[in-house]
Amino acid sequence: MQSALALFALAAVSPLSVSAVPATATASSSSALPSATSNVLGLNELAHAAGKNYFGSAVDNTLPEFTDPTYMSIYLNWDQFGQITPANAMKWMYIEPEPGVFNFTLGNQIADLASDYDYVLRGHNGVWYSELPSWVTSTDWNATGLAYAVQRHVNGIVSQYAGRVYAWDVVNEPLNDNGTYREDVFYDTLGASYISLALETARAADPNAKLYINDYNIEYVGTKSTAMQDLITQLQADDVPIDGVGMESHFIVGEVPTTLVENFQAYEALGLEFAITELDIRMELPATEESYEQQKQDYYTVVNACMQVSACVGVTVWDWTDKYSWIPSSFPGYGDACPWDADYQRKPAYDGIAIAFEGQNITA
Ligand code: 9MR
Secondary structure (H helix, E strand, O other): OOOHHHHHHHOOOOOOOOOOOOOOOOOOOOOOOOOOOOOOOOHHHHHHHOOOOEEEEEEOOOOOOOOOHHHHHHHOOOOOOOEEEEOOOOOHHHHOOEOOEOOOHHHHHHHHHHHHHOOEEEEEEEEOOOOOOHHHHHOOOOHHHHHHHHHHHHHHHHHHOOOOOOEEEEEEOOEOOOOOEOOOHHHHHHOOHHHHHHHHHHHHHOOOOEEEEEEOOOOOOOHHHHHHHHHHHHHHHOOOOOOEEEEOOEEEOOOOOOOHHHHHHHHHHOOOEEEEEEEEEEEEOOOOHHHHHHHHHHHHHHHHHHHHOOOEEEEEEOOOEHHHOOHHHHOOOEEOOOOEOOOOOEOHHHHHHHHHHOOOOOOO
16 A cells, blocks of 8 residues: 555645646537636635635545546645545445454545645544445344444544544434434434434544534425434534534536525524535536536535535535546436546636635626
8 A cells, every 4th residue: 555645746746835737727628618717716715715714625545536646736736625525435334344443544545635735634424324344234233232333433533533633524414305314224223322422422532523414405495404403403402512514515407406595594503513515516418518507607506605604614525526526327327517527627617616705796
């Protein structure tokens, strides 16, 4: 396994001295689709100027991203990105593949990059129904045994990165779309108590990390968002530590919800911070000039909603280039969900983000 430093050397960059990519992107040679024109400040610079903590991206070092020099030369430009979330590296199946046996190799690559480049680190994630090792899903648990396993896992990962993580998605996707609890190994064995157990364990392991619950379809007014607010209210009443909510924001071009601001204000009223944690906006392929322009509008709408509510601390895209996006394999026929295309050209979506952080009206 290469050290993080070796990987950075491969990418031919050094901390905080990365030169920006050419200011004006040109259209991809493979298409006549439009590209971005915003060229003064990078997106992370704009986020900071707007009073937000970061603009960042998920990075998947289970894919060959870290060894892709073009990817790294753009990603390690703090002007553009100031935050990192491991797309997979800190998930249970990678980080505790056997009971009590932790493998921090991939997670450390991400955390070391964050330290070396002064990027905000979001830990992702503690307890989730997916990407679990088989020993978690196939054991016939009793409550005591699984509670111990949850505590050992959360303590193991949170203490490993204590002092380095800004926020942890301690609990990921605990709710169904109808607002009921997701029935997974944790809920089926422990009921909703696994949520408070995980949060309390995380707080003890790193008192300074912001503790989040992260989910999708809670970004807009509706049954699931109401259920999440009820869960937060209950945790607060029970004195369980909870600091923030992650709004995943996996959207579809032309179908971005219209109640983002109203919904975000409801979370702010609970005294929490929140973040856009996994933004991407997919479109039906092939892309057209019109779908690119709609995507620009849609990225603007989401980032502008974050701008309207001060409790929104930052925006993370779920990878920034279509080259490594998870969308095509999960949604056949859809893609082009990221602000940079697969050839690393900035799309109009990039301008939508920039205009929102600048506080401009996109139609002006
Ligand atoms: O990007 C992740 C992808 O590589 C994995 O195959 C997938 C497994 O479900 O998880 C993806 O990330 C998910 C994130 O951890 C939680 N919210 C939904 C994301 C997309 O599935």
